[in-house]
Each structure stands twice: as structure tokens, then as C-alpha cells.
Amino acid sequence: RALFSFGSALDASHMSENGALPRGGKVLTVDTMNANVKKVDYAVRGPIVQRAVQIEKELKEGVKKPFEEVIKANIGDAHAMGQRPITFFRQVMALCTYPQLLDDNKFPEDAKNRARRILQSCGGNSIGAYTTSQGIECVRHDVANYIQRRDGGIPSDPDNIYLTTGASDGIVTILKLLTAGEGRTRTGVMISIPQYPLYSASIAELGAVQVNYYLNEEKCWSLDISELQRSLQAAREHCNPRVLCIINPGNPTGQVQSRQCIEDVIQFAAKENLFLMADEVYQDNVYAEGCEFHSFKKVLFEMGPEYSSKVELVSFHSTSKCYMGECGFRGGYMEVINMDPEVKAQLTKLVSVRLCPPAPGQALMDLVVNSPKPGEPSYQTFMMERTAILSALAEKAKLTEEILNTVPGIRCNPVQGAMYSFPCITLPERAINEAKAPDMFYCMKLLEETGICLVPGSGFGQREGTYHFRMTILPPTDKLKILLNKLKEFHQKFTQQYS
Amino acid sequence: RALFSFGSALDASHMSENGALPRGGKVLTVDTMNANVKKVDYAVRGPIVQRAVQIEKELKEGVKKPFEEVIKANIGDAHAMGQRPITFFRQVMALCTYPQLLDDNKFPEDAKNRARRILQSCGGNSIGAYTTSQGIECVRHDVANYIQRRDGGIPSDPDNIYLTTGASDGIVTILKLLTAGEGRTRTGVMISIPQYPLYSASIAELGAVQVNYYLNEEKCWSLDISELQRSLQAAREHCNPRVLCIINPGNPTGQVQSRQCIEDVIQFAAKENLFLMADEVYQDNVYAEGCEFHSFKKVLFEMGPEYSSKVELVSFHSTSKCYMGECGFRGGYMEVINMDPEVKAQLTKLVSVRLCPPAPGQALMDLVVNSPKPGEPSYQTFMMERTAILSALAEKAKLTEEILNTVPGIRCNPVQGAMYSFPCITLPERAINEAKAPDMFYCMKLLEETGICLVPGSGFGQREGTYHFRMTILPPTDKLKILLNKLKEFHQKFTQQYS
Known part of the structure; x- marks a missing residue:
């Protein structure tokens, strides 16, 4: 050079x-x-999506298309797909934003109490003040209480909670801390394939080494320890794999890990001296019967002090998914477990350079972990709204799987959780031979002919020779049905055309 | 290794x-x-501030101190110092957050119109949706219009506007793009000394090379081209200096650059092939008679096509400073001028990985650049609030300079703009000899004895053998007077004690 x-x-x-x-x-x-930046790729907002935005403009300008609107099933953006915000959350946020409304009797008392409490924790009682870099103290306490409740009483320390600008921010920050060494000692980061491309993008940007382990599509995208072992062994030939990233419930794959699987992963991490990162932003999005969300933290502590006092774990959560879908606020938190105190001091220093996560996002995170309790005036409405959203998602998860599996050449695992299906598509030989990126070609054609915007499997990673797409289950049920049937039609036509 | x-x-x-x-x-x-992270330093939230937070807790717990409260003059956090939010801004934000309020006749029509317009630009009409990664389109248009008005009609293209998570986010992103090479070809970043430590921190984190140029304290912290030349020449011996960062109005130094100075800097950058980064977040904070804010963009274009078609410039703005002081919302924008289109595509890709800046911060940025116009119902109140804040700041800037200059051993340049004074303090020999970091020692003692929290000059950089502190002018006038007089007393006592 x-x-x-x-x-x-x-x-x-x-x-x-x-x-x-x-x-x-x-x-x-x-x-x-910066050469690392050039290597960054983020398909969820890649060329297909850019073309979709263009087509939307063309439609507005009156250009004739074989469809009337673009349906964006490319990104987990619930509100953009018509989901309404949770009333209580927005009431409190409005009260925090414009405290004069605290005198307005249109707002319920529990909303006012939440707002008053948050404002009292803010400098000058304003969410316009910087917060401490780790996040507003009372919010961190509420997060710790939530985790403790969720995990059956296993203690959580507010000092281990860091509020973040969405989960992405926290994930990048932890990966940054972990990236060190040169050449064969360079940090390797183990990520599932398929993965959520924030991981590959951050690894590229930081110049760390991406270490792939493949999820088992045949067994409903489950995680096999033998595959972790294979992947780790291979990586040790050329880098220093120190981090194991898990997304549960899975993105883009929609699987929900069993308690046993999580225990096995923790055991593996302990044995192999790996730092665990658990992306648990879909923790409320579990639909399939027999499936349940188990937090890594809880399983770790249930495995006894041999593990709970040793394994380094950071888990991430967000305001963007679950039933609230408040992506625009960029709220999130991470809990760090067994982190070396000196490293924690470095982490605190590092986040202080950016001053603080957005205060409205922090306030919203507080409401998610401290939602209305039985007996409070907003409880019933809140529960009704929450349940309606989660039931609709469960219904749409089922619907997606069922309709996709009626299409010859499409095979879709059950969408046990999260917000996506990631079906395997059989593409005709000629399409595979002619197109440089067959699944990209497929998705682009789908967009141009039907207005449906999906992300090709290559953006998430897939076993060589297999093709997939990621589709969110977020469109309203009636629109989702139309989408799925259009997709069915398109797939059949595409298959004929290239056979 | x-x-x-x-x-x-x-x-x-x-x-x-x-x-x-x-x-x-x-x-x-x-x-x-990560070894680079270890090198990061951020004094604005460093040990002094951490001790201040501790002391606040001790006071709450009833520990007796020689003072009753900690006065945090360490950080430009207007609301925390009691400044009230601009009513119009918060009304629109409340309407955006809880659109049911659009039916409420307590809110003025212009606030409702702004809110409706912003919501119409959001996915699903909700600020809970992700925005495009570059930022909400109508906000970027409003920013471009604002720049064009501010700069006397020089055109601004919404495609060159990127909304950011505060100005810090934008600055780090641009520095990231610019960091490349190894050893002697590694990117050097020229920053003023004293500087705002976000710069040194980001340079350390990215592993770029910090290249210092010193501001001229004798000439009111002005920027001398000869010093730029010296600094550049020296840097070229060991790295590849490609970026010149300017903060105007100055942080921590409070100077406002003359039009001539800006022209000279641009000429220098053009001649020496340097990429310009102009941190202009204090553009409304100009107090001294005869001083005026000139944007780098405007001066660049007034210099004619030889410069305006060539020099690469990014300028940064924010919702956190000026008269609004809305730090918690983390709103900001940057305008990129003459950026290589391929690099711009890389920039757009890079910001897409983090999905989007917080939508409430974007909405607030919109209000700053599209504030009430004459004839609109909120205009008078808005102007009254804005003027009152800026006049009070001007008064406090003068007061700070005057009182500090009455203290033997303290010399303070006029606070022409921004929110800080950065006086030079003469420390007694014994204090200098005994303390490892004399100005840190001074500030820590000041904190323990008076409750006043300042940042030592070493956190920003200063010429060797000189000592300073940074103090904000943000406390309310009566509190600021008390603070300045306590400081005077302390300085005299400290000088005696160590003589």
C-alpha cells in the first residue's frame, strides 16, 4: 500500500x-x-428500497404502473404500515414535551404522574436538557425493575443499564469496545447466517472479522451447537473470535429459541471464552404455540454461579419493535453483565462523547418498561391496544406461513416470533444463470411488476445456492392477503418465464 | 505486538x-x-463533573458543605440552567406527538399547520415511523430554504442536507469518511487549540492524527493563517493532513471570526487541498458590537466560482445551542458542498445503517429553520421569547468578561459569541510544582470549596505553561453574579495559599 x-x-x-x-x-x-466504510452494506435500505422510493414518486407524478401503490414489506416499521401508537405512551410524551398540558383534565392521572416523574429527573425539569450519558437515572431504575420482573426476580442493577439511541447504537458501541488486534489476532465476531445486516455492516466499518455460523433452515432456523463449534474452529485459523452474537427472536428468520438451546449457547460461550451479545428487541413478539421468550440473562442466572458470575453478556432492547413499534424515537437500552469494571468505565467515557441518547426516546423507553398497572386509569385501554396489536401480528404470522406454503417453489418456516418471514424460493435455472444476483433480480422484478418491496436473501446471508427474501408481516391483514396473493401469482409467472 | x-x-x-x-x-x-477507545478523552463530562454529581448526592443526603448547591457551569446545557423552552416549538412537538391535540383550540393555528405538515411527511403520519436515513424530506427542504435566506439568496440544495443526531453525530460521520491511510499517509485532522473535545475524542477513536493549530489568545483568540501554515507544514512530516476544522463562533473561546478571516481560511484550504469542516452551531450566539456571523458557505460562494465550485465544505448546525438550547432532542443537520457524488452515495449508505436520526429531533430542527413568520399568530410571542434569551446571554457575556477581569491573575478575552468564557489564570509557582495537572487541581479545589463546576483548560488544550478554565455564561444573571464573585474570592485565596 x-x-x-x-x-x-x-x-x-x-x-x-x-x-x-x-x-x-x-x-x-x-x-x-475510509476503506472500511466502502465495505459496508445495508440491504434493508439498499437498491431495491431506493427504487421503491423512486417508483412512489413516479406514481405521484402520474406515471402509469401495473399497480397503484408500493407496499413496503422491507422494513420492520410498524407505524408506516398503519399501526396506531399506544395512546398512553403518546399522552405521556405530549405532557413531557409541553408541560402546560399537566393542567389539562383531558389527560388521565397516571399519564400525568409518569410525566411529572420523568420531568423531575431531567435538568431544569425539561426534556430539552442533556441527560447523563448513561441515561436518565429514574429510567435506568425502571428498566432494572422491568428486567427483574420479567426474569422472575433475578436482580438487575441500574448501574448496569445504559440507555441507547435505538438498539443499533448499543450494538455498535459494544462491538467497538471489542474490536482489537491485527491480522490473526484481530477480533472475530460470530454472527448467524441469515443475520440482521446491522451486524455485518458494523463489523465491516470497525474492520473486525465476520465469522459466520449457519442457522438450520431444515429445523426451523434453529441454532446447532455443532455448527457453532465448526464455525469457531475454522475462524481460529485466521482471527481471534471473541464475540458471539445471537438474535432471539430471530431477524430475519422469525424463530424463537428454546430454553435448552440458550443454555447450550451459554455453556458453549463459557467453555470457549466468548463474549455474548443477545439482541432481544423482539421479546414481546412471540406467536407460535409452545414457544416462549427466555432472556439470556435469566437462563444465565438459572445455570448457577459457575456461569452467572463469569459469562460476559450484554443484552439489547428497543422501543422500535414489540407492540409499540416506535422506531422514530430511537429509544433503547442495554444491560451489561459481568463486564470488567475498568471496561465499564471506558464504556461510560465513550458514550459521554456523544453527550446523551435522545431524551424523548429515553422517556418512551421508560413507559415501555413501566406501562400502566392494574387499577390505574389507563390500564384497560393500554391492555386492549397492546393485545389487539399482538393478536393481529400472530394472525398475520400464521397467514403468511400458510399462504406462502401453498406456492410451489416457496417453502416457509413457521414465523414463531419477530416480524418477518424468510422463505426459501426455488428459482428456475435460467434466472440463476442469467442474473448476477438471482434473488436481487427476483425482488427487483417483483417490485417493478407488483409494487411489492421485499429484501433479497443475499442482504442477510444464505447458504450458497439457496435463495430467499425477507418480508415483514406488518401490512394490515387485508393488504397482507393481497400482497401474498400477488406474490404467489408473480412467483408462478416468474418460474414459467424463466423455465 | x-x-x-x-x-x-x-x-x-x-x-x-x-x-x-x-x-x-x-x-x-x-x-x-479497542486501544483507540482507551485514548479517548472527554473533559466536559470528565472527573470534575463526576465529582460534582457525587457532591450533589452528598448534599441531598444532608452532608454539610461550605455551599448549598452545585452550580454546573461546565456544559452548554441551557435548560438545565433554568432557560425555558420556546413555547411555539414545544406546542408543535406536542401536536406531532399526540395528534389528537390538533382538535384542541388551545393551540394556535400556525402551530397546528406546522405539525400537520411534518406529520404528512412521516410514514403512516406518525413520528414513530422510521424516516428516510438522510432525514424527512420536507425538513430538508426547510433547512435548505433557511440556509438560502440566511446567506442572502445563495442557493442550497435539499439533496445536500443530511439531518443528524445532534451536530456531534454529523461531525463524527464526516471524520469517519475522511479517515484513511496508514503511518505517514494516515489522515491528519487540523483542529484549533483550544478545541471542543468532541474533535480530539473522535480523532482518537478513529485512529486519525490530531494536528493542532493554536488560536491567538493575545488577539482575542483569532485565527492566524501563518499559524495554520506552520501547523500544516509540521504535520506533513508525519501524516497526511487533509481536513481543517473550524468552530465559529468559537467553543470554548467565544470569539467570532471576521469575514476576512473566513476568506483567508478558505483560500488556505483551497491552496493546500484541505477538506473544510465548519462547526457553526452557535450561529445565533453573537453578542459583541461590530461582530457578525458569516457562514463559511456564504463567504465561499461570494469568493466566486474558482472557490465555490472546488472547495469541499461541510457545515454543521444543531437544535442544542442558540436561543432554543434543546440539547435533549439531539437534532441537527449538515450541509455538504462540493462533495464527490460517489462519496455522497457512500455517506448516504453509511447513515442508513443506523436507520435514521430521531424523528422528534428532526421535527424540532424543522421549527428552528421555519420559525413563526410576521403575521402568524405565534410570531410575537416567539420573537419576544427569542429576543429575551439572546439579550440575557449578551448581558451575561459582558458581565462575565467584566467581573473576571477585575480579578488579579485572571485575564478574560471578550466573549464575542457562543456560550463560554475561557480566561487565562495565573497560578502560583507552588501549585504548579505540586500538582500534576495544575488547572485540574484548581478546578477540583474550586468545586470542593464553592460548589462551582468548571472544566480545566487542559480538557480543551492550551499553550504549554498557560492555564485556563471554561465557564458557561448560562446560569441566570443573579446566580452568575454570585458565581463570579465566589470565583474571585476563591482565586485570591488560592493564590495566597500557594504563594
């Missing part, structure tokens, strides 16, 4: 990394920019 | 970077963590 010699240091500054003059006289070009 | 050989790749994974067994069996320790 630094092959040319520095005759004059002055000259070097006018040259790009490989010694060429900067193109067009620009200081910053793709040749002279 | 990789001195030991890999007898077995398996063993390596149990070892830290330098081959030692991990301490206490932890995977992640200060020895095995």
Missing part, C-alpha cells in the same frame, strides 16, 4: 492512498476515503 | 493482544479492548 517512497512529505498530501493524484481535484474521493 | 508465535490458533483466543492470559478470566479487559 505504501509502496512509493516519500521524496517530499509535501507531495504525499496531494496524493491518494495509492499514490495517484486525487480525481477531479477532490480531497475526498472513493479512492481516498 | 504479535511477538509470540501461534503454536496453536486455539491458544491464541485465550490470550490478550500481548499474549497474556485474560485477567480474571474476562474476555474483554482494558488490555484486550
Whole structure:
């Protein structure tokens, strides 16, 4: 890379990394920019989605298409798909934003009490003040209480809670701490394939090493320890794998891990000296009978002090998913377990550079973990809204699986949880041979012909020679039915066309 | 670093970077963590501030102190210092948050119109939906219009506007793009000394090279081109300086750059092939007579096509400063000028990984750039509130300078703009000899004895052998007077004690 010699240091500054003059006289070009950033890929907002936005504009401008609207089933964005916000949450947020409303008798007392409590924890009683970098103290206490309740009384320490700008922010921050070494000692990060591309993108950006382990599609996207072992062994040949990332319930795969599986993973991490990252943002999104959400924290502590005093674990949650779907607020938290105190001090220092997560997102996170209790005036409405949303999601999960499995050439695992199906599609030989990226080609054609916007499986990773797409289950039931039937039709046509 | 050989790749994974067994069996320790993160420093929330938080707790618990409250003059956090939010902004934000209020006749029509317009630009008409990664389209249009108005009609393109999570987020993102090369080709980033420590922290985190240029304290913290030249020349001996960062109005130094100075800087950047980053978050905070804010964008375009078609510039703004002080919302934008289109595509891709800046912060940014117009129902109240805040700040800027300059051993430049004074303090020999960090020692003692929380000059950088502190001008006038007089008393006592 630094092959040319520095005759004059002055000259070097006018040259790009490989010694060429900067193109067009620009200081910053793709040749002279951060090489890691170039490697970053994020399909959930990639070319298909960009084309979808274009098509929407064309439709608005009156361009004739074989459809009337674009249905964006590419991203877990509940409100954009018509889901209504939880009334209580928005009431409290409005009260926090404009405290003059505290005198308004249109707002229930429990909403006012929540708002008053949050405001009292804010500098100058305003959510316009910076909060402490780790997050508002009372919110961190409420998060700890929530975790303790959720996990059957296993204690949670507010000092271990860090509020974040969505879960993504927390995940990137922890990966950043963990990235070290050079060459064969460079940190390897084990991620599932298929994965949520935030992981691959952050690993690329940080220059860490992506270590793939494959989920077992035949066994409903379950996680096999033997595959973890294979993947780890292979990685140790060329890097230092130190982190194991788990998404449960799964994104994009929709599986819910059994308690046994989680125990096995923890045992594996302990044996192999791996740092565990548990992405649990879909913890309320469990639909399939017999499935239940088990937090890594809870299982870890139930395994006894041999594990609970040793295994390093960070778990992530968010305001963006579950029944609330408040993505725009960028709220989230992480709980760090068994983190070296000196590293924790470094973490606290690191987050302080960005000052604080958005205060409205923190307040909203508080409401999620401290929702209306039985007996409070807002309890019934809250429960009604929450239940309605989760039941509809469960129904749509089932519907998606059922209809997709009626299509020859599409095989869909049960959507046990989360918000996505990730079916395997059989593509005709000619399409595979002609297209550079057959699943991308398939999804682009689908978009152009039907207005349905999905993400090709390649954006998440898939076993070579297999093809998938990710589709959210979020469109309203009637629209989802139309979408699924259009998809069925398209798939049959596509198969004929390229056979 | 990789001195030991890999007898077995398996063993390596149990070892830290330098081959030692991990301490206490932890995977992640200060020895095995990201070395760049360890180098990060952020004094604005450093040890002094942590001690201040502790003292506040002690006071609450009834511990006797020589003072009754901690006055935090360490951070530009207006609301925490008692400044009230702008009514119009909060009304619109409440309407966006809880749209049922649109039927409430307590809210003025212009607030409702703003809220309706923002909501119509949001997915599902909810600020709970993800926005596009670059930011809500109508907000970006409003930002472009604002810039165009501010800069006397020089056009601004909404496609060049990126909404951000506070200005910090934008600054880090651009620095990230610019960081490349290894060793002598590594990107050097020129920053003023004193600087706002977000810069040094991000440079350390990214592993770029910090290149210092010193502001001229004798000439009211002005920027001398000869010093830029000296700094650049020296840096070219060991790295590839490609970026020049400017903070105007200055933080922590409070100077406002003349139009001539900005023109000279642009000329220098053009000649030396430097990418310009202009941190202009204090653009409304100009107090001194004869001073005026000139945006880099405007000056660049007034210099003619030779410059305006060539020099790469990114300028940053935020909702956190000026008259609104809405730090908690983490709103901000950046405008990129003359950025290589391919790099812009990379930037758009990079920001998409984090999905979007917080939607409430984006909405608030919209209100800042699209505030009530003459004739609208909220105009008068808005202008009254805005003027009152800015006049009070101007008065406090003057007061700070005047009182500090009455203290023998303290010399304070005029606070022409921004929110801080950065006076030079003469410390007695014995204090300098005894303390490892004399200004830190001074500030810590000040905190313990008076409850006043300042940041030592070393957190921002200062010429060797000089000592300073940064103090905000944000406390309410009566409290600021008390603070300044306590400080005066303390300084005299401290000087006697260590003479």
C-alpha cells in the first residue's frame, strides 16, 4: 500500500492512498476515503428500497404502473404500515414535551404522574436538557425493575443499564469496545447466517472479522451447537473470535429459541471464552404455540454461579419493535453483565462523547418498561391496544406461513416470533444463470411488476445456492392477503418465464 | 505486538493482544479492548463533573458543605440552567406527538399547520415511523430554504442536507469518511487549540492524527493563517493532513471570526487541498458590537466560482445551542458542498445503517429553520421569547468578561459569541510544582470549596505553561453574579495559599 517512497512529505498530501493524484481535484474521493466504510452494506435500505422510493414518486407524478401503490414489506416499521401508537405512551410524551398540558383534565392521572416523574429527573425539569450519558437515572431504575420482573426476580442493577439511541447504537458501541488486534489476532465476531445486516455492516466499518455460523433452515432456523463449534474452529485459523452474537427472536428468520438451546449457547460461550451479545428487541413478539421468550440473562442466572458470575453478556432492547413499534424515537437500552469494571468505565467515557441518547426516546423507553398497572386509569385501554396489536401480528404470522406454503417453489418456516418471514424460493435455472444476483433480480422484478418491496436473501446471508427474501408481516391483514396473493401469482409467472 | 508465535490458533483466543492470559478470566479487559477507545478523552463530562454529581448526592443526603448547591457551569446545557423552552416549538412537538391535540383550540393555528405538515411527511403520519436515513424530506427542504435566506439568496440544495443526531453525530460521520491511510499517509485532522473535545475524542477513536493549530489568545483568540501554515507544514512530516476544522463562533473561546478571516481560511484550504469542516452551531450566539456571523458557505460562494465550485465544505448546525438550547432532542443537520457524488452515495449508505436520526429531533430542527413568520399568530410571542434569551446571554457575556477581569491573575478575552468564557489564570509557582495537572487541581479545589463546576483548560488544550478554565455564561444573571464573585474570592485565596 505504501509502496512509493516519500521524496517530499509535501507531495504525499496531494496524493491518494495509492499514490495517484486525487480525481477531479477532490480531497475526498472513493479512492481516498475510509476503506472500511466502502465495505459496508445495508440491504434493508439498499437498491431495491431506493427504487421503491423512486417508483412512489413516479406514481405521484402520474406515471402509469401495473399497480397503484408500493407496499413496503422491507422494513420492520410498524407505524408506516398503519399501526396506531399506544395512546398512553403518546399522552405521556405530549405532557413531557409541553408541560402546560399537566393542567389539562383531558389527560388521565397516571399519564400525568409518569410525566411529572420523568420531568423531575431531567435538568431544569425539561426534556430539552442533556441527560447523563448513561441515561436518565429514574429510567435506568425502571428498566432494572422491568428486567427483574420479567426474569422472575433475578436482580438487575441500574448501574448496569445504559440507555441507547435505538438498539443499533448499543450494538455498535459494544462491538467497538471489542474490536482489537491485527491480522490473526484481530477480533472475530460470530454472527448467524441469515443475520440482521446491522451486524455485518458494523463489523465491516470497525474492520473486525465476520465469522459466520449457519442457522438450520431444515429445523426451523434453529441454532446447532455443532455448527457453532465448526464455525469457531475454522475462524481460529485466521482471527481471534471473541464475540458471539445471537438474535432471539430471530431477524430475519422469525424463530424463537428454546430454553435448552440458550443454555447450550451459554455453556458453549463459557467453555470457549466468548463474549455474548443477545439482541432481544423482539421479546414481546412471540406467536407460535409452545414457544416462549427466555432472556439470556435469566437462563444465565438459572445455570448457577459457575456461569452467572463469569459469562460476559450484554443484552439489547428497543422501543422500535414489540407492540409499540416506535422506531422514530430511537429509544433503547442495554444491560451489561459481568463486564470488567475498568471496561465499564471506558464504556461510560465513550458514550459521554456523544453527550446523551435522545431524551424523548429515553422517556418512551421508560413507559415501555413501566406501562400502566392494574387499577390505574389507563390500564384497560393500554391492555386492549397492546393485545389487539399482538393478536393481529400472530394472525398475520400464521397467514403468511400458510399462504406462502401453498406456492410451489416457496417453502416457509413457521414465523414463531419477530416480524418477518424468510422463505426459501426455488428459482428456475435460467434466472440463476442469467442474473448476477438471482434473488436481487427476483425482488427487483417483483417490485417493478407488483409494487411489492421485499429484501433479497443475499442482504442477510444464505447458504450458497439457496435463495430467499425477507418480508415483514406488518401490512394490515387485508393488504397482507393481497400482497401474498400477488406474490404467489408473480412467483408462478416468474418460474414459467424463466423455465 | 504479535511477538509470540501461534503454536496453536486455539491458544491464541485465550490470550490478550500481548499474549497474556485474560485477567480474571474476562474476555474483554482494558488490555484486550479497542486501544483507540482507551485514548479517548472527554473533559466536559470528565472527573470534575463526576465529582460534582457525587457532591450533589452528598448534599441531598444532608452532608454539610461550605455551599448549598452545585452550580454546573461546565456544559452548554441551557435548560438545565433554568432557560425555558420556546413555547411555539414545544406546542408543535406536542401536536406531532399526540395528534389528537390538533382538535384542541388551545393551540394556535400556525402551530397546528406546522405539525400537520411534518406529520404528512412521516410514514403512516406518525413520528414513530422510521424516516428516510438522510432525514424527512420536507425538513430538508426547510433547512435548505433557511440556509438560502440566511446567506442572502445563495442557493442550497435539499439533496445536500443530511439531518443528524445532534451536530456531534454529523461531525463524527464526516471524520469517519475522511479517515484513511496508514503511518505517514494516515489522515491528519487540523483542529484549533483550544478545541471542543468532541474533535480530539473522535480523532482518537478513529485512529486519525490530531494536528493542532493554536488560536491567538493575545488577539482575542483569532485565527492566524501563518499559524495554520506552520501547523500544516509540521504535520506533513508525519501524516497526511487533509481536513481543517473550524468552530465559529468559537467553543470554548467565544470569539467570532471576521469575514476576512473566513476568506483567508478558505483560500488556505483551497491552496493546500484541505477538506473544510465548519462547526457553526452557535450561529445565533453573537453578542459583541461590530461582530457578525458569516457562514463559511456564504463567504465561499461570494469568493466566486474558482472557490465555490472546488472547495469541499461541510457545515454543521444543531437544535442544542442558540436561543432554543434543546440539547435533549439531539437534532441537527449538515450541509455538504462540493462533495464527490460517489462519496455522497457512500455517506448516504453509511447513515442508513443506523436507520435514521430521531424523528422528534428532526421535527424540532424543522421549527428552528421555519420559525413563526410576521403575521402568524405565534410570531410575537416567539420573537419576544427569542429576543429575551439572546439579550440575557449578551448581558451575561459582558458581565462575565467584566467581573473576571477585575480579578488579579485572571485575564478574560471578550466573549464575542457562543456560550463560554475561557480566561487565562495565573497560578502560583507552588501549585504548579505540586500538582500534576495544575488547572485540574484548581478546578477540583474550586468545586470542593464553592460548589462551582468548571472544566480545566487542559480538557480543551492550551499553550504549554498557560492555564485556563471554561465557564458557561448560562446560569441566570443573579446566580452568575454570585458565581463570579465566589470565583474571585476563591482565586485570591488560592493564590495566597500557594504563594
